Amino acid sequence: MLQVRDLQVRYGAIEALHRVSFDVQPGEIVTLIGANGAGKSTTLRAISGLVRIAGGQVIFEGRDITREKAHRIVALGIGHVPEGRRVFADMTVRENLELGAFLTPPEKVRENMERVFERFPRLRERQNQLAGTLSGGEQQMLAIGRALMNRPRLLLLDEPSMGLSPLLVQEIFEIIQEINAQGTTVLLVEQNANMALSIAHRAYVLEAGRIVLSGPARELRDHPAVRSAYLGEAARAG
Amino acid sequence: MGDLLESIRNGLPLLLEQVLNGLQLGFVYALIALGYTMVYSIIKLINFAHGDIFMVGAFLGVFGFTYWHLPWPAAILVAMAGCALLGVLIERIAYRPLRAKGAPRIAALITAIGVSLFIEYFSSLKFVFGPNYRVVERPFGDFRWSLGGVGISSIQLLVIAVVLGLLLALQYVVYRTRIGKAMRAVAFDMDAARLMGIDVDKVIAYTFAIGSALAAAAGVLYALAYPQIHPFMGIMPGLKAFTAAVLGGIGNIPGAVLGALIMGQVEVMTAAYISSEFRDAIAFSLLILVLLVRPAGLLGKAGPEKV
Numbered sequence: 001m002l003q004v005r006d007l008q009v010r011y012g013a014i015e016a017l018h019r020v021s022f023d024v025q026p027g028e029i030v031t032l033i034g035a036n037g038a039g040k041s042t043t044l045r046a047i048s049g050l051v052r053i054a055g056g057q058v059i060f061e062g063r064d065i066t067r068e069k070a071h072r073i074v075a076l077g078i079g080h081v082p083e084g085r086r087v088f089a090d091m092t093v094r095e096n097l098e099l100g101a102f103l104t105p106p107e108k109v110r111e112n113m114e115r116v117f118e119r120f121p122r123l124r125e126r127q128n129q130l131a132g133t134l135s136g137g138e139q140q141m142l143a144i145g146r147a148l149m150n151r152p153r154l155l156l157l158d159e160p161s162m163g164l165s166p167l168l169v170q171e172i173f174e175i176i177q178e179i180n181a182q183g184t185t186v187l188l189v190e191q192n193a194n195m196a197l198s199i200a201h202r203a204y205v206l207e208a209g210r211i212v213l214s215g216p217a218r219e220l221r222d223h224p225a226v227r228s229a230y231l232g233e234a235a236r237a238g
Numbered sequence: 239m240g241d242l243l244e245s246i247r248n249g250l251p252l253l254l255e256q257v258l259n260g261l262q263l264g265f266v267y268a269l270i271a272l273g274y275t276m277v278y279s280i281i282k283l284i285n286f287a288h289g290d291i292f293m294v295g296a297f298l299g300v301f302g303f304t305y306w307h308l309p310w311p312a313a314i315l316v317a318m319a320g321c322a323l324l325g326v327l328i329e330r331i332a333y334r335p336l337r338a339k340g341a342p343r344i345a346a347l348i349t350a351i352g353v354s355l356f357i358e359y360f361s362s363l364k365f366v367f368g369p370n371y372r373v374v375e376r377p378f379g380d381f382r383w384s385l386g387g388v389g390i391s392s393i394q395l396l397v398i399a400v401v402l403g404l405l406l407a408l409q410y411v412v413y414r415t416r417i418g419k420a421m422r423a424v425a426f427d428m429d430a431a432r433l434m435g436i437d438v439d440k441v442i443a444y445t446f447a448i449g450s451a452l453a454a455a456a457g458v459l460y461a462l463a464y465p466q467i468h469p470f471m472g473i474m475p476g477l478k479a480f481t482a483a484v485l486g487g488i489g490n491i492p493g494a495v496l497g498a499l500i501m502g503q504v505e506v507m508t509a510a511y512i513s514s515e516f517r518d519a520i521a522f523s524l525l526i527l528v529l530l531v532r533p534a535g536l537l538g539k540a541g542p543e544k545v
Contacts, residue, residue, distance in 0.1 A: 050429055074435035086430040088423055099423050102416075103435035150435065 001026045001061060001185050002047070002154060008055035009039075009046050016042045017209045019056065024154070029176070029186040031196040031217065033230055034206035040189040041083050043206070044156045047187075048080045049073045060154065075103050079152030083159045083189075085143040089132030093123055096131050096142055100149030109149070116145040119175065137168040144175070154185045161192045173199050193230035197221045205230070251387040256510045257503070262394045262463060264502020265401040269456035270479030271486070271494035272408065273325075273449025279425040279489035280445050282343060286350040287328055288453055289476015290357035293469060295321045295454025296461040297367050303377040310377045314400070314458045318451035325450025326443050328353055334439065361469035374465035397459050404455055405495065408448070412491065417444050425489070474518075478505075481525045487538025496536060500524070 002024040009017040017039045024030045032040045045051045047058055049070035058066045065073055074080075088096050097116060101109045117124035120141045126134060131142055140160055147155060157176065161169040169192065177199050180186050190196035197203055197217045205213035205226060213220065220226050270292050277285045295317040302313025332353050336346050362369040381392040412418040423431040424441045432438055460475060461467050482501040486493025504524055508517045528536065 048433060050432060069437070070429075070432035071435045071437045074433060080433045082430060082433060086427050086433075088426050088430065090426060091422070095419070099419060099431075099434045099436075102420065147433070 001028075002187065003059040004043070004047065004056070005059070006056035007043065007046055007053065007058065009042050009051055010054045015054075015209060017046065020206070020209070020211055021056075022204045022211060022214065024185060024187050026153075026185055027180075027183070028202060029180050029188060029200045031188040031190055031200035031203045032206050033190055033193040033196055033203060033226075035230075036191065037208075038206040039209040040206055041158050042209075044080060044082075044158050044187070044189055047073075047156060048078065050080075071103075074150060074152075077151075077153040078156065079147035079150060079154070080156040081143045081147045081158060081160065083162065085136075085139045087131040087134075087139050087142050087146070089130065091131060092128050093131055093134070093142055094127040096146050097123070097127075097149050100146035102150075104150050108151075112149050112151060116148055119148075119178070120145050136163050137165075137172070140164065140168075140172055141175075144172075144179075148179070148184075152184065154187065155179065157186060157188045159189060159191060161190060161195060169195060193226070194221075197226075251389075252510075254388045255390075256506050258388070258390055258394055259510075260503035260506035261499070262397045262502070263506055264499040265397055266456050266460050266463070267475065267479045267482050267501050268495045268498035269401055269404060269452045269459075270475060271483040271498045272491065273453045274480050274483040275486075275488055275491060275494040276421075276445050276449045278483070279491075280421065280428075280442055281333070281337070281346075283333065283346050283350065284480065285446075285449075286347070286476075287353040287357055288449070289472035289474075289479070290354050290361075291321050291325055291328075291450045291472070292453040292457040292460070292476060292479075293361065293467075293472030294324060294357065295450075295457030296467045296471060297361070297457075298454065299458030300372070300374050300461050300467055304375060310462075313377075314455055317454040317458050321454035321457075322447040322451040325446040325453075329443060329446040334442075358469050358472075367469050369469065371466055371468045374461050374467060376462060376465060393463050397463060400455065400459060404452060408452070408491075411448065417441065421445060478521065481522060484535055485525050485528055487535030490535070490537045490539075493535055493537035 004020060004022050006019040006021055007017050008015065008019060020039070020043060022030070032043060034040050042051060046053050049065070049068055049072070053066050056066070057064060060076060060078060063076070065076065088099065097113055098109065101112060104112060122138055123141060123145055126138065131139065134142060144157070144160070160172050160176065164172065173195055176186060176188065188196055188200060197220055200217040203214065203217045203220045204211050205220065213223065213225065270288065273288050274285065277283055298320045299313045299317035302308040302316045303310045308316060332349050333346055336349060361367045378392065382389050412421060420431065420436045420441045421444070423434060423436060424438055428438055478501055479498060482497035483494045484497070485500060486495070486497025501521055505517045505521050508520045512520070
């Protein structure tokens with residue numbers, strides 16, 4: 001579904017991604033894990049067309065989208081829930097969802113909103129409230145719901161657990177699994193490697209802009225390097 | 239005591255007339271200020287060429303009803319359309335390439351000043367508008383009515399009616415239409431707007447078009463109210479309107495209107511009751527004073543600027 005080949009991104013003189021390659025198959029949950037600054041968000045932003053790609057290729061459903069503009073990429077069927085949620089705080093929940101359906105034919109908007117409300121009943125309750133007044137968990141739900149309004153076939157999720165209580169993280173991850181089970185392919189970026197590996201099919205480990213490990217999520221969970229670096233084992237071993 | 243009341247009673251009609259004069263000037267400033275504030279809210283650029291678009295609008299409108307023999311409402315529409323096109327063209331040629339290259343904001347600002355000077359001096363060429371002042375012949379009579387001793391002129395009624403109409407239209411566009419919603423989204427968070435599938439370049443072009451059309455309408459109204467036009471006529475009203483936008487809180491639409499109405503009143507009242515020599519000095523002092531107390535402007539949001 002998605003092939004990323006030798007992806008290179010530079011910020012000025014700094015090379016943020018060095019020839020990153022990975023792929024996502026239809027129906028999968030694939031996760032990119034790694035430390036802060038490893039290039040996880042940059043990878044998602046490059047796929048979505050938010051940062052300029054210096055080299056390499058991004059292929060989505062057989063089509064080269066390396067040089068496509070961000071709004072075109074959304075139209076092709078990629079949804080992106082950005083880091084920090086980035087909801088439109090001075091608009092209502094409903095207006096946020098309507099913006100998520102900016103490219104959706106008007107006759108489909110109602111139906112899609114109904115689906116989002118079914119998945120996130122709290123958004124229905126708060127539909128006329130300003131997004132900025134929602135709790136962190138509700139804002140994350142809104143950000144995901146907003147991306148779902150356009151019925152993407154591939155959903156990019158950037159740190160959905162950030163700043164949420166363990167209980168809410170659990171809830172959000174269950175929702176991600178449900179969304180996936182209903183046919184949306186998911187590419188998940190997470191610092192919370194433990195949670196990400198528990199729901200993903202496959203995983204890639206990103207370190208300083210390079211893929212250093214990859215494999216089925218279950219295997220990576222047991223990999224000693226992953227355990228020590230990302231699952232907090234080293235700290236416990238002291 | 240009786241004398242004081244008497245003098246207030248005598249002075250009241252004059253004061254109300256000055257309020258009307260201030261309203262007329264403030265409304266014209268408001269139309270210009272909106273363009274500054276809308277463009278700023280979206281690309282964080284002070285479009286210094288905006289005052290010159292106002293000037294081009296004045297010329298197009300005046301040419302419309304004098305040389306092209308258009309009815310004056312049609313002349314305003316022609317000026318608005320022409321300047322919308324000009325605004326989009328400036329954005330496309332001068333600002334967008336800088337944005338695409340990720341140039342620093344100061345580069346865009348200097349470009350804007352360059353565009354402003356270019357329009358002024360290009361317009362001064364003989365085969366364009368020419369360097370001279372032109373006296374505007376009004377396409378309708380300058381009637382005055384007296385309402386309980388307070389005089390109101392046909393120009394004032396026209397300015398107030400046209401500006402109110404345009405403000406309502408703008409309100410509708412920004413809050414009710416698809417492009418308006420896209421504008422608000424881009425103003426709030428450009429990248430998030432991109433992820434909604436919004437074509438940001440298109441939204442920016444629309445913003446320039448709308449802002450420039452409003453400035454053009456302001457130009458024609460200004461030329462009708464103060465009937466003289468020349469290629470540098472946009473500088474001072476442009477500066478005043480920019481000041482008004484900052485006063486109200488740059489990036490904030492109601493703020494721009496509020497700031498402009500205050501500017502209009504301060505200018506007219508200073509001229510009427512203190513001295514017309516002080517009108518600019520006092521208007522700009524007010525800006526400094528307000529910014530000292532409220533750095534973000536009257537209706538601007540306090541706190542660090544969103545990047």
